[in-house]
Amino acid sequence: MELHPHKLWHFHGGLHLPAHKELSTQLPLLPAPLPAPLPARIVLPLQQHIGEPTQVLVKPGDQVLKGQLIAEAKDYVCAPIHASTSGTVIEVSEQRVPHPSGQRAPCIVIEPDGDDRWTDELPAALPDYHELDGATIRQRARACGIVGLGGAAFPTAVKLNPQHPIDTLILNGAECEPYISCDDTLMRTHAHDILEGLRIIRQATLANTCIIAVEADMPDALISLRNALGGDEVDGIRITSVPTIYPTGGERQLIKVLTGHEVPSDGLPLDIGVLCHNVGTAQAVYQAVAQGKPMLSRIVTVTGGGVKQPRNLEVLLGTPMAELIAACGGYTDSVERLIMGGPMMGFALESDEVPVIKSTNCILAAAKNEIAKPAPAMPCIRCGECARVCPARLLPQELYWHSMARDLDKTQDYNLFDCIECGCCAYVCPSNIPLVQYYRFAKTEVWAQERDKQASDIARRRHEFRLERLERIKQERAEKHARKKAALKQNKDASGDTGKAAIQAALERVRAKKAATQVQAKNIDNLTEAQRRKIEAVEKRRQEKQQTK
Amino acid sequence: MHFNTLTSPHLAPTSSVAGVMRQVIYALVPGTVAMIWYFGWGVLINLVIGVTVALVTEAIMLYLRKRPIALFLSDFSAVVTAWLLVLALPPLAPWWLITIGVAFSLVIAKHLYGGLGYNPFNPAMAGYVVLLISFPVEMTTWLAPRMLAETQLGFLETLTAVFTGQLPAGISWDAITAATPLDSMRTQLGLNQTIDEIRTSPLWGDFGGKGWEWIGNWFLLGGLWLLYKRVINWRIPVSMLTALFIIASVLYLSDPDTHPLPAFHIFSGGAILGAFFIATDPVSASTTPFGRIIYGASIGLLVFIIRTWGGYPDGVAFAVLLMNMAVPAIDHFTKPRSFGHKSYGD
Numbered sequence: 001m002e003l004h005p006h007k008l009w010h011f012h013g014g015l016h017l018p019a020h021k022e023l024s025t026q027l028p029l030l031p032a033p034l035p036a037p038l039p040a041r042i043v044l045p046l047q048q049h050i051g052e053p054t055q056v057l058v059k060p061g062d063q064v065l066k067g068q069l070i071a072e073a074k075d076y077v078c079a080p081i082h083a084s085t086s087g088t089v090i091e092v093s094e095q096r097v098p099h100p101s102g103q104r105a106p107c108i109v110i111e112p113d114g115d116d117r118w119t120d121e122l123p124a125a126l127p128d129y130h131e132l133d134g135a136t137i138r139q140r141a142r143a144c145g146i147v148g149l150g151g152a153a154f155p156t157a158v159k160l161n162p163q164h165p166i167d168t169l170i171l172n173g174a175e176c177e178p179y180i181s182c183d184d185t186l187m188r189t190h191a192h193d194i195l196e197g198l199r200i201i202r203q204a205t206l207a208n209t210c211i212i213a214v215e216a217d218m219p220d221a222l223i224s225l226r227n228a229l230g231g232d233e234v235d236g237i238r239i240t241s242v243p244t245i246y247p248t249g250g251e252r253q254l255i256k257v258l259t260g261h262e263v264p265s266d267g268l269p270l271d272i273g274v275l276c277h278n279v280g281t282a283q284a285v286y287q288a289v290a291q292g293k294p295m296l297s298r299i300v301t302v303t304g305g306g307v308k309q310p311r312n313l314e315v316l317l318g319t320p321m322a323e324l325i326a327a328c329g330g331y332t333d334s335v336e337r338l339i340m341g342g343p344m345m346g347f348a349l350e351s352d353e354v355p356v357i358k359s360t361n362c363i364l365a366a367a368k369n370e371i372a373k374p375a376p377a378m379p380c381i382r383c384g385e386c387a388r389v390c391p392a393r394l395l396p397q398e399l400y401w402h403s404m405a406r407d408l409d410k411t412q413d414y415n416l417f418d419c420i421e422c423g424c425c426a427y428v429c430p431s432n433i434p435l436v437q438y439y440r441f442a443k444t445e446v447w448a449q450e451r452d453k454q455a456s457d458i459a460r461r462r463h464e465f466r467l468e469r470l471e472r473i474k475q476e477r478a479e480k481h482a483r484k485k486a487a488l489k490q491n492k493d494a495s496g497d498t499g500k501a502a503i504q505a506a507l508e509r510v511r512a513k514k515a516a517t518q519v520q521a522k523n524i525d526n527l528t529e530a531q532r533r534k535i536e537a538v539e540k541r542r543q544e545k546q547q548t549k
Numbered sequence: 550m551h552f553n554t555l556t557s558p559h560l561a562p563t564s565s566v567a568g569v570m571r572q573v574i575y576a577l578v579p580g581t582v583a584m585i586w587y588f589g590w591g592v593l594i595n596l597v598i599g600v601t602v603a604l605v606t607e608a609i610m611l612y613l614r615k616r617p618i619a620l621f622l623s624d625f626s627a628v629v630t631a632w633l634l635v636l637a638l639p640p641l642a643p644w645w646l647i648t649i650g651v652a653f654s655l656v657i658a659k660h661l662y663g664g665l666g667y668n669p670f671n672p673a674m675a676g677y678v679v680l681l682i683s684f685p686v687e688m689t690t691w692l693a694p695r696m697l698a699e700t701q702l703g704f705l706e707t708l709t710a711v712f713t714g715q716l717p718a719g720i721s722w723d724a725i726t727a728a729t730p731l732d733s734m735r736t737q738l739g740l741n742q743t744i745d746e747i748r749t750s751p752l753w754g755d756f757g758g759k760g761w762e763w764i765g766n767w768f769l770l771g772g773l774w775l776l777y778k779r780v781i782n783w784r785i786p787v788s789m790l791t792a793l794f795i796i797a798s799v800l801y802l803s804d805p806d807t808h809p810l811p812a813f814h815i816f817s818g819g820a821i822l823g824a825f826f827i828a829t830d831p832v833s834a835s836t837t838p839f840g841r842i843i844y845g846a847s848i849g850l851l852v853f854i855i856r857t858w859g860g861y862p863d864g865v866a867f868a869v870l871l872m873n874m875a876v877p878a879i880d881h882f883t884k885p886r887s888f889g890h891k892s893y894g895d
């Protein structure tokens with residue numbers, strides 16, 4: 001892939017949103033731990049990342065030290081958990097966690113002893129990362145529990161192990177959602193660490209070019225990175241300011257803006273030789289490799305008209321959000337909604353008694369006047385505004401129509417799964433239709449159907465196996481019989497051909513039967529007629545698609 | 550502390566259906582005032598009748614369909630429909646004509662199809678065409694613009710005319726009516742007159758008919774404001790007027806004696822009103838970017854074809870309705886290429 005040095009591209013659609021970042025950037029970053037005594041409880045969910053859950057290594061009553069491994073990663077796509085402070089494990093149980101479903105999840109609860117004492121079993125600091133090979137860096141990132149800090153929380157070690165050669169390594173500092181300023185803060189305060197982290201990631205992935213993308217409305221972050229780097233483009237690293245259009249910070253959108261290339265819908269950035277990491281992740285990688293520090297804290301923006309002194313804080317993982325709010329002066333009277341993440345893609349929390357986890361970038365305590373009032377939706381007037389702003393260049397009005405009609409097949413024809421749920425469409429919709437909600441619903445429905453389908457596939461396969469086994473037994477019997485017969489015959493006239501013929505015939509029968517079952521036997525009896533038809537239609541479409549490919 | 554949860558996005562939307570419709574109404578005001586100025590009180594009286602009938606009909610239909618009346622009445626969509634229909638009616642149209650037209654637009658063309666957002670045809674144009682076919686005489690009795698009329702009716706006289714069909718003593722229909730420019734253009738062409746001969750008549754202004762061309766300008770102003778406000782998208786009006794202009798130019802250049810100037814087509818009849826206010830009705834128009842170009846350009850072509858070779862003087866209403874029928878097909882074949890896909894359907 002050829003990189004055009006300083007040109008920037010556009011993606012379709014997007015929005016200019018009021019940024020409200022100044023709200024939380026007036027006060028300086030508050031370093032961890034909070035100046036107040038440590039929180040009374042630290043709650044660490046066993047799963048703070050995308051992938052498989054971790055395995056608990058401690059039990060209630062155990063003393064743990066800061067940085068100690070308390071839940072290990074057995075699977076490949078997994079990130080271990082470390083105690084973020086020293087204290088006693090008081091519970092390993094289901095606790096409220098920040099999740100859109102509002103469900104509880106298994107957590108380790110630690111009662112801090114207040115000493116914040118480090119373990120002496122930390123991995124060694126490796127300041128000379130230039131000497132390191134990719135495997136060592138990956139192992140270190142994995143051992144230290146690093147996950148993507150841009151919000152997705154995908155285990156970083158997996159992303160440091162690219163299956164394709166990397167051409168362009170992008171550090172995403174384009175924090176495009178309103179209100180959130182944790183990356184901005186990090187870039188202003190820890191530019192050196194970010195650059196070192198970038199170099200380590202480059203070392204691990206052997207990327208040619210590195211680009212750090214910063215939004216145009218973060219001049220201070222830009223200056224501080226520039227100072228740390230010693231210019232705009234030094235030693236294969238370029239700092240680029242990208243236009244402030246929501247959602248420029250979306251991975252695929254940012255790649256388009258910087259390289260002009262679109263990541264294929266069914267592919268990964270890797271497929272076009274690009275790797276994208278968040279600036280916070282780079283810093284965490286730096287700390288893990290050069291300082292041997294596992295991931296114990298992160299910067300969180302606490303902001304919105306619902307909190308008295310919005311600011312950025314460095315917070316120990318597991319700290320209850322209520323403590324952060326308290327550290328920011330408490331709620332104002334007009335607080336209405338508590339959102340983890342930004343106002344466009346974040347999800348509303350039921351309670352502030354949930355812990356900060358690795359993916360908590362922002363806690364938005366929104367005041368009444370900052371968020372939408374629940375209002376009735378009107379019918380779609382087909383104005384096409386949604387399509388004008390959709391960064392995935394979909395036709396949201398058609399997606400809405402078919403989601404509403406539960407025509408899942410059609411929603412996929414209109415590329416439902418390319419929707420990044422950015423909310424641009426709903427924001428501009430004059431009919432006030434909760435469009436994104438419909439798309440989420442349709443996606444879950446499709447997944448559920450796929451699961452049903454998978455279950456029926458498994459049942460079908462089981463059925464086929466059984467048929468095959470029965471046939472095999474039959475065949476074996478026939479063979480035995482034939483052999484016996486042949487032996488008898490051999491005894492008579494020493495000719496062994498019939499046995500072979502019998503085996504041949506039996507094999508033929510198996511084949512014929514197998515072909516027949518493949519066409520018919522689908523275990524879809526327990527589905528309704530409509531579901532069955534839909535599955536059949538989807539199946540057909542898939543086959544057609546495969547044929548045309 | 551506990552909070553209510555609602556799903557993202559959390560920011561309040563920036564526009565509303567009522568807001569959109571209100572802006573359309575504002576944009577119609579300059580052209581409407583111009584019409585009142587050139588054609589007298591009849592336009593205003595018609596408008597009041599039309600809007601009143603629209604609100605009552607809409608309320609009844611919402612009640613019958615068990616829909617929230619206040620919510621939907623206050624979206625102003627019925628007002629816009631009535632307003633557009635009234636602008637297309639002759640200034641002294643009798644009250645019952647307006648009532649039938651508006652009622653048809655809303656009951657049949659809108660609510661029987663499922664109400665706001667579901668109507669495949671532009672309701673105002675559906676109402677207009679039904680009136681044109683059913684009451685051709687009333688629908689083609691146009692007034693002369695003020696500079697050409699022998700006399701002008703006062704407010705009360707107009708009111709009487711609208712409600713009783715009686716003109717004041719001493720004034721004949723002939724004295725106040727005149728053919729529309731499009732109408733007279735086609736009649737005269739039918740009499741084998743050349744364009745130059747036709748244009749010697751006092752009826753004509755710089756591009757189109759006197760008075761009419763100015764009304765067109767005021768609607769254009771409103772339309773441009775809607776574009777500026779991003780209430781409408783440029784694709785449909787631009788492609789419609791461009792297509793109309795190009796085909797009119799081609800024929801004008803090929804035979805200037807029998808084909809009027811392209812500007813005449815743009816500034817006569819409902820071309821500008823149609824381009825900015827009628828063809829852009831979101832519900833019945835194409836919604837894909839390229840589809841809108843096809844939709845608009847096809848309307849422009851059809852308008853020209855109907856005006857030149859069809860049986861009716863103006864073709865905007867027919868062209869819009871015909872293309873309304875084509876919208877599902879247009880939308881289907883002009884889906885944009887989604888991000889990360891090589892082509893549509895990939």
Ligand code: SF4
Nearest residue numbers: 380381383384386429
């Ligand atoms: S913005 Fe809303 S009303 Fe307009 S087309 Fe999209 S869904 Fe329909």
Ligand code: SF4
Nearest residue numbers: 390419420422423425
């Ligand atoms: S939420 Fe989905 S459909 Fe809506 S604008 Fe974003 S990507 Fe497009």
